[in-house]
Amino acid sequence: MSRELKVDLCVIGAGSGGLSVAAGAVQMGASVVLIEAGEMGGDCLNYGCVPSKALLAAGKHARAMSSGAEFGVAPVAPEVNFAAAKEHVDRVIAGIAPHDSQERFEGLGVTVLREHARFVSDRVVEAGEVRVTARRFVIATGSRPGVPPISGLGDVDYFTNETIFGLQDRPEHLLVLGGGAIGLEMAQAHLRLGSRVTVIEAAELLGREDPDLREFVLSGLRKEGVAFREGAAASNVRHEGEGIIVTLDGGEEIRGSHLLVAAGRQPNIDDLGLEAAGIRSTKAGIEVDAGLRSSNRRVYAIGDVAGQGQFTHLAGAHAGLVVRSALFGLPVKATGLVVPRVLYTEPELAQVGLTEREAREAHGDAIEVLTADYEGNDRARTDGLTEGRIKVIVHKGKPVGAGIVGAQAGELIGLWTLAIGSKTKISTIAGMVLPYPTLSEVSKRAAGSYYTPRLFENPMVKRIVRLVQRLP
Template sequence: MQRIKTDLLVIGAGSGGLSVAAGAAQMGADVVLLERGEMGGDCLNYGCVPSKALIASAQRAFGMAHAAPFGIAPAVPQVDYAAAQGHVAETVARIAPMDSQERFEGFGVRVIREEGRFISPREVQAGEHVLTARRIVIATGSSPFVPPIPGLADVPYLTNETLWRLRERPRHLLVIGGGPIGLEMAQAHRRLGSEVTVIEAQRALGREDPELAAIVLQELRAEGIDIVEETQAQAVRGGAGAIEVETAAGQVFRGSHLLVAVGRRANIEALGLEAAGIAATRAGITVDEGLRSTNRRVYAIGDVAGGAQFTHVAGYHAGLVVRNALFGLPVSAKPLILPRATYTAPELAQVGLTEAEARQRHGDRLEVLRLPYQHNDRAIAQRQTTGLLKVMVVKGRPVGASIAGAQAGELIGTWALALSAGLKMSDVAGMVVPYPTIGELNKRVAGAYFSPRLFENETVKTVVRLVQRWLP
């Protein structure tokens, strides 16, 4: 058994773990990184990257079939599903070197490709190694949650980890779960030529603003996706190519393939947390505002920390931990500045409080600004006028933004900055954006906050008349 002492031990080489390891090593810390699986974690290998690559293929197919409004003869796309999955694999391969063991060893990180397990509050065993560190960061991410539906274990089913092995297009894809992952993959496969049925136990996109979720769901249904809400999957049966999902109401949905996308669970089972005195719940490791666990030498970041499960959140956590673990600076995670996006078409994005949350918290002080996409010139030119931007404002400062529409994931960045930097609506209204762009929506909705204060205010009109009378 080889014993290793280090300044910082990072368990997990996903987005958050890699960010911590690279940052700490380049600033002079002695760093050891453990990874039992693929470098790059879920995002690179099974999540963000492959899903967006398949969505890109689906967008091309959809554009070919719907070109007539632009004066282009539409064509029925000849989809080579295996080649589309080849595009996915090529995309992952092109990005993989950025997350590779060799690159991080070049930063000075010692990479050990073993599973890490606590054997004491300060020691972690990884294969033939026992590691002791001044600080430890758990960044083991999450995995697809597979619900205990009777019969599910006896049929071939897909998750976001196994979907990318398919080379034959599903004839009819059944999706259990109407959240972001389920709906993104539902639309991608529909656009690539599959029949698709989504079965959701509650409300599809239930975490999002209902008004904006409805915009997205209406578009998905218009493309031919059958979305069945408030319908619990009660039993699964069948075999390869012929799968049935029976609901609590007795409905039976039949398809050739089944994708299970009902959420994710934190990867904590193999960590031996009890030996380290680290508390955890079903959601993940219990942490304070500074991302410390109940063992003060151990941090948890990203999905495993029990909060929002997004790659950019893990990166944000990583920056906080580096500041605290290396420099002893006080840090505090701020969940309300963290944006999220669902990459359907139209996209759906959120940062800060939704309208319902803002009304509950701020009551009569809240103002809600609304701007439909149909008033944006670029959206009109691109025939992407389905959409709505809502901004929640309290005393001249935004407290949340919700967007459904084209490029919502890009637009939300402005409001994420506004919340993070404590900007006022006047700051957003005062920025200059190129014309014509979808980005003008942000400036216009901010300007709408001031319109009634300027154009419907008799005091303002009186002042203007007086100034005009005295100007030479």
Template sequence: MANLKTDILVIGAGSGGLSVAAGAVQMGADVIMLEGHRMGGDCLNYGCVPSKALIASGKAAHAQANAGRFGVASVVPEVDYAAAKDHVAEVIAQIAPVDSQERFESLGVRVIREYGEFISETEMRAGADVITARRIVIATGSSPLVPPIPGLETVPYETNETLFELREKPGHLLIVGGGPIGMEMAQAHRRLGCDVTVIEGETALGRDDPETAAIVLDALREEGVEIAEGAMAKKVRGQAGAVEIEVEDGRVFRGTHLLMAVGRKANVERLNLAAAGIETTRAGIKVDAGLRTTNRRVYAIGDVAGGLQFTHVASYHAGLVIRSALFGLPVKQRTAHLPWATYTQPELAQVGQTEAQARAAHGDRLEVVRFEYAHNDRAIAERKTTGLIKVMVVKGRPVGASIAGCQAGELINLWALVLANGLKMTQVANMVAPYPTIGEINKRAAGAYFSPRLFESRMVKRIVGLVQRWLP
């Protein structure tokens, strides 16, 4: 048994933990990182990277089947599902060296491939080692939540941790859960030739603005995805190749494969948090605004901290913790400027308040400006005119933006910048966007805010009239 000492101990080599370790060691701290499973965590191995790779395969198939409107013959795509999964594996392999043990050791991080458990407020046991650390960062992420639905224990099912290893194309994929993971995988599999049914106990894409979410759901239904909302799973029965899901209102859905995509749970079971005096909530580890746990020497970041569960949020948390743990600076996490996106086609993106949230918070002071993709020339040229942007504005300052449409995940970046820095619509309107781009949609949304003030104002017209009379 070795007794080790370090400045920063990072538990978990997902996106958040890797960011802390890389930043801290390059700024001169001594860093040890524990990882008992795969380097890169969920994002690289089971989440963001493989899902977007499979979505890309689905897009390629869909483009072949719908090329006729561009003057190119449409063809029925020949989908090799196993080869699509090879593409997924190749994408993971190409990115993996960036997150590898070798790279981080080359930076100066000591990487120990073991799970860790607390044995005191400042010590952890990892395999044969006991590590004492001045500061500890828990970045253990989350895992698929599988609810205790009767019968599920005897029926084979997939989660995002197993789906990308599946080589046999599902004949009819049943997906329990209508959130981002469920809807992305529904469309990808439908485009790859599977029948797909999504079974959602409440409302599909229910965290997003209902109007923009409806645009996405309508598009998926048009492609042939069956979406059953208000369908709470009651029983599961069957066997491999023949699965049935009975919902509370008596409906029964039948398919060949089952994907459980109902949510995530924080990975805390192995940590023995009680030994360190660290409290938890139903969502994860309890943290304050500075991401400190109830043990002041220990931080929790990313999914395990119980907030928004996105890779970019974990990276944001990592930056805050580096400032606090290395420099002793006060930090306070904010959430109002944190965007998210669902990578269906059309995409769906959100930052800040939805329209409903903004109305509840600001009442009559709220203005909602809208611009439809159908009026964007680049969208018309590429036949991607289904879409809408909504910007929620209070006294000239945006408080939220909702976008459904082509490149929504890219367009939302501007509004995340605006909210993060407290910018006004005037500053967006002053931007010059190249023509013709999808990005002009953001500029036109700002124009939609100012147009009534300029073109419908009697005062403006009087001033223009006076100036024209006096100009030589």
């Protein structure tokens, strides 16, 4: 080795979580090495959250041109320049990239190595020609697209989220294997930009989500033209001419021009030398305790690779906990984090805490379910956004779960994330004074419905009111 480094903290992976750890640690006085073999910014910036939302935004503008008749605006067929839409995606990435760049982190004082990292002992990592000895390590290597074991898949050209954004020519008919968040977001974006789209899901579409809420999303996508094959596993994939044919278990054949595989993800733990460092792992990722430490107490794992959820915001939360633990020796727990999730289709679908099914499994009949529809919200009516609903699950007077489907659901879920995390009473939400008219009032309306049977349907309350009115 031509170079040896001894530092306080070595971070492996320059995605959201790794960058947050490195930036926080170095600015608080620790010596830090950051190792990244791929793109700075990781999956979220380059292949995930950022480009997908940028492409959805392009599709939203196209959709707006073909709607609007109810507002007195004559619809017109959008003329979509697919390559220009992809240029928009590239510009968005380029605008954010400096914040995640090697130059910025080196300017903060981080030593950045653009190599593959591999443990050679319990406290030493090799990266190219550099040998790094550290007091603490953080593995933040994220995840990558999973490839299902489908006959013929390895013999055809297919896209994943890591490659689909480089496609410059609009697919005539995009076949999507997988009906989760990535699959449905890309389905709607490409449909609105002029492609035909068929989504193939072996199990249940959005099976993790509340049935009452997910149906708003699926119904909306069907109305726009997305075709679904639900409960239909692909048994074979093959090229035929210039197209691709997917054969389902029942024998149905679906022909398309392009194939996107969005059938889950797997942690990036290959060739990290985990055994040499005494780090245990499973197919789900690196085994960690409540404080995110691995079986090697010097090594933490955060984000996707820790097997606790695949969300950028979860990786960021993990990063904050690890900085407290590794730099200050403070006890931390990741098990109590309240983590929302959002599907960014139109309408959006957001969930935090327990769904109704999960709450009934945990608390039985001791829960109350509060709902409010967007059509009862005045701002939703002014904007023509009445397709939506909020569902709040209450246990002993406090919200334990909330799901929202509709416009800006991802923004509205923040209130309920705070309420559940801080164990706020439902009465506090019901008593808020909010600006009128806003979509946020749908949350207050749902919270207020907690008191409907207690105040308006309670005979005792009516008797008390009548008695008080007789007083002079």
